[in-house]
Amino acid sequence: MSANQILVFSEKASLLRELLGKARQEADALGWQVAAVVFEGDPAAASLGSAGADLVYPVPPAAGESPERLLNALAEVARQAQPAFILMGATKVGMEAAASLAERLDAAYAPWTVRFQIDPTTCAATAQCMLFASSGMATYQFTPGLVVLTSAPGVFPKPAEVEKTARVVSLPLAQPQGRLEVLGSREKVRGATSLEDARFVVDVGQGVKQREDLALVESVASLLGGQLGCSRPVSSDRDWFPEWLGLSGKKVKPDLCLCVGVSGAVQHLVGIRDSQRIAAVNNDEGAPIFNQADYGVVADLYEFLPAFSERIRARGLRPTWTA
Amino acid sequence: MKILALIKISLDVAEIKVDPATAQLRLEGVPEKVGNIDKNTIEAAVRLKEAAGGTLTAVCLGPASAKDSFKDVLAMGADDVTLIEDPFGGKGEPGAVVRILEAAVRKLGPFDLLMAGFASDDGYTYQVAPRLAERLGLPLVSYARQLSLEGGKLKADRDLDDAIQTVQVDLPAVVSVAEEAFPPRRTTLMDAIKAKKKPVNLWTAADPLGLSAEELAKNSRLASSSQIGIVVHRKGQVFKGQSAAVLADKLVDALVEDKILKGGA
Numbered sequence: 001m002s003a004n005q006i007l008v009f010s011e012k013a014s015l016l017r018e019l020l021g022k023a024r025q026e027a028d029a030l031g032w033q034v035a036a037v038v039f040e041g042d043p044a045a046a047s048l049g050s051a052g053a054d055l056v057y058p059v060p061p062a063a064g065e066s067p068e069r070l071l072n073a074l075a076e077v078a079r080q081a082q083p084a085f086i087l088m089g090a091t092k093v094g095m096e097a098a099a100s101l102a103e104r105l106d107a108a109y110a111p112w113t114v115r116f117q118i119d120p121t122t123c124a125a126t127a128q129c130m131l132f133a134s135s136g137m138a139t140y141q142f143t144p145g146l147v148v149l150t151s152a153p154g155v156f157p158k159p160a161e162v163e164k165t166a167r168v169v170s171l172p173l174a175q176p177q178g179r180l181e182v183l184g185s186r187e188k189v190r191g192a193t194s195l196e197d198a199r200f201v202v203d204v205g206q207g208v209k210q211r212e213d214l215a216l217v218e219s220v221a222s223l224l225g226g227q228l229g230c231s232r233p234v235s236s237d238r239d240w241f242p243e244w245l246g247l248s249g250k251k252v253k254p255d256l257c258l259c260v261g262v263s264g265a266v267q268h269l270v271g272i273r274d275s276q277r278i279a280a281v282n283n284d285e286g287a288p289i290f291n292q293a294d295y296g297v298v299a300d301l302y303e304f305l306p307a308f309s310e311r312i313r314a315r316g317l318r319p320t321w322t323a
Numbered sequence: 324m325k326i327l328a329l330i331k332i333s334l335d336v337a338e339i340k341v342d343p344a345t346a347q348l349r350l351e352g353v354p355e356k357v358g359n360i361d362k363n364t365i366e367a368a369v370r371l372k373e374a375a376g377g378t379l380t381a382v383c384l385g386p387a388s389a390k391d392s393f394k395d396v397l398a399m400g401a402d403d404v405t406l407i408e409d410p411f412g413g414k415g416e417p418g419a420v421v422r423i424l425e426a427a428v429r430k431l432g433p434f435d436l437l438m439a440g441f442a443s444d445d446g447y448t449y450q451v452a453p454r455l456a457e458r459l460g461l462p463l464v465s466y467a468r469q470l471s472l473e474g475g476k477l478k479a480d481r482d483l484d485d486a487i488q489t490v491q492v493d494l495p496a497v498v499s500v501a502e503e504a505f506p507p508r509r510t511t512l513m514d515a516i517k518a519k520k521k522p523v524n525l526w527t528a529a530d531p532l533g534l535s536a537e538e539l540a541k542n543s544r545l546a547s548s549s550q551i552g553i554v555v556h557r558k559g560q561v562f563k564g565q566s567a568a569v570l571a572d573k574l575v576d577a578l579v580e581d582k583i584l585k586g587g588a
Contacts, residue, residue: 012484066490068462092449092484096465099450103457108544109417111448124546133336133447136348137553141546179462183478183489236503247447248502256583266337277581278557279574285563288337292555295577297570298563307567311575316587 004030007081008053009037009074009097010089011064012153013044017051019087019151021159024052030120032084036166037077039064049166051159056166057081060175067093068178071100078105080171083146084123090150098150107146110138114155125149133247134270154196154251189242199321200226201254203245203272204234207261207282207301211240217260220305223312224319226254231268245271255321260301264289281305324377324472325434328368328401329424329451332385332392333358333444341552348552357383357392359503360440362399366505367470367498368438369400375472377435378402382427384409384420390523397518398510404523405431410536417446419539421454426532428459434495436477441466441499452499463497464490468504 006023010016016036023034035055038045045056063073074097078086088098090112102109112130114137119126125147131138195201202221208214214228221228228241229252235244243250247270257275261282262268269292272278280293281301290296297304335354342349365381372379381393381401387408396404407427409415415423428437437459442449456463468487469480481488482501510518528534562573578584 067465071457092466092482095449096453096463099448099453100457100463102450103418103421103454109450111450131550132334132339132348132445135336135339135341135553136550138548138550140548142544143546145544147544180464180490180492183491185486185488187486232503256578266339273555277578277583279578285561290561291559292557294558294560295574296559296561296563297574298561299567299570303567304570307571308574311568311571312584315575317575317579317584318586320582320585 004032005083006085007035007083008087015089015153018156020051022156049164050161053166056168063176066178066180069176072176086148088150090152102148107148108142109148111150113149113151198227199255200224201229201252201257203259204230205262263287324375326368326379326436327434328381329439330361330383331443332389346551358444362507363505364440364500366507367500397521398514407526410528417450425458437497456497461497462492465499466501468501
């Protein structure tokens with residue numbers, strides 16, 4: 001049907017809009033079309049034109065029930081629509097679907113894409129992708145042919161809304177089948193506040209010994225109008241917070257990230273490295289976090305944090321992000 | 324019950340350094356070992372083997388020199404290891420790597436469960452389990468946290484971004500294990516002694532799988548690829564050796580200088 005189409009999918013609404021915005025830019029440069037895959041009955045489908053979609057392909061809601069059903073639905077859409085390029089969200093659902101889809105369609109595949117370009121003459125794609133748990137970046141130049149890429153939330157900016165309505169195209173799709181039987185599902189507890197938008201984040205590591213000690217950390221956060229984040233073990237082993245910062249968790253970009261008792265595993269640093277400034281308090285001078293921080297304080301956090309609050313108060317200082 | 328578990332000899336990514344002048348990744352001398360996620364995979368597999376009886380074979384595509392790297396895996400309860408010497412020296416494209424693993428798994432004969440980490444410690448691209456399931460035509464239970472066998476079916480909790488989903492599936496199936504879901508057990512001296520008697524079988528892609536790197540590379544869709552390191556630009560100032568109050572003042576000074584804190588006399 002259209003060898004000049006970018007097909008976009010994410011089950012996460014905000015991420016889908018980010019991907020559509022990026023796809024729109026590339027499509028405009030090439031004179032291509034952008035198509036989004038949505039679940040039938042999704043009320044957001046009609047508004048995807050405003051993010052850049054020309055077309056919307058609804059798939060049966062059953063496709064959202066299990067990975068194999070999703071894969072079968074996406075593969076059938078791709079078979080009928082014949083896109084030249086598929087861009088998907090790098091969520092857990094998306095990473096699984098994209099790798100399976102690339103294998104099934106015999107497409108080139110690259111995950112964790114942060115930039116891509118399509119050559120207008122050859123239609124060959126080039127992608128820059130995060131490598132080695134984000135220590136490095138790879139550039140892949142593909143030969144012409146179908147390419148599947150995934151990109152994480154926040155890689156591409158939220159697109160400015162354009163006045164445009166996407167055409168809904170109902171492809172003849174069967175109910176997607178899958179062999180997994182879903183017995184139940186329970187939502188994870190989410191943090192109430194949006195860490196991603198915080199100007200100040202206090203990052204809690206395993207050096208904070210007891211749950212009661214969070215009061216001390218919270219007092220610093222509230223003094224400077226910040227929010228608490230943590231490393232993965234503090235969330236997964238101790239269960240103090242529902243979410244963590246890191247490669248597999250949230251990524252923050254505050255003006256200041258204050259790491260308290262964080263050792264600085266590379267997988268964790270990925271979550272905080274877009275901070276404008278990183279300050280770290282740790283009593284172990286050899287902690288890797290000090291190599292990644294603007295300011296390292298070698299001290300007992302239980303002595304340092306009260307002193308830090310006291311000096312800010314005594315000097316009458318406030319953060320620039322409060323009026 | 325016959326269980327196969329894929330494991331990888333992974334680079335310790337924390338030890339990958341970047342040359343700040345050239346932005347080149349320094350991969351030489353970075354320690355390599357069976358990955359953490361892979362030990363979680365072995366733990367999950369051993370628990371299922373203990374519950375249901377049967378055998379557990381660990382399958383690894385890696386350097387022949389890794390032959391002695393499996394002591395822990397065998398001590399934990401794997402019965403043997405099949406090490407396939409990697410014809411790409413760790414630099415193979417995932418599409419080709421998966422074809423070798425597929426051939427190895429098929430060669431090892433009919434199995435009930437094929438298990439793998441959801442991603443490798445170093446590559447972290449989440450693609451081997453989905454691609455293999457697709458190539459083998461088997462259902463994939465991804466991101467598994469809890470696993471149990473009930474009435475001939477596998478029941479699992481899948482750890483997704485926003486939810487935990489409980490599923491069940493008929494065997495045979497492919498399972499990918501979520502991170503830190505199955506902390507590896509401590510092994511005893513007795514386990515280690517028993518492990519010494521367990522075989523590590525060395526295969527190559529050619530023998531017995533009949534594959535060649537040249538043939539596999541023909542499927543490549545890459546015209547070229549290159550890598551650089553991400554250079555971190557941080558000030559790296561360290562304050563130490565003074566009282567908490569003095570250190571606090573120094574950090575506060577720095578934050579005032581950066582215009583993060585303002586006001587005051």
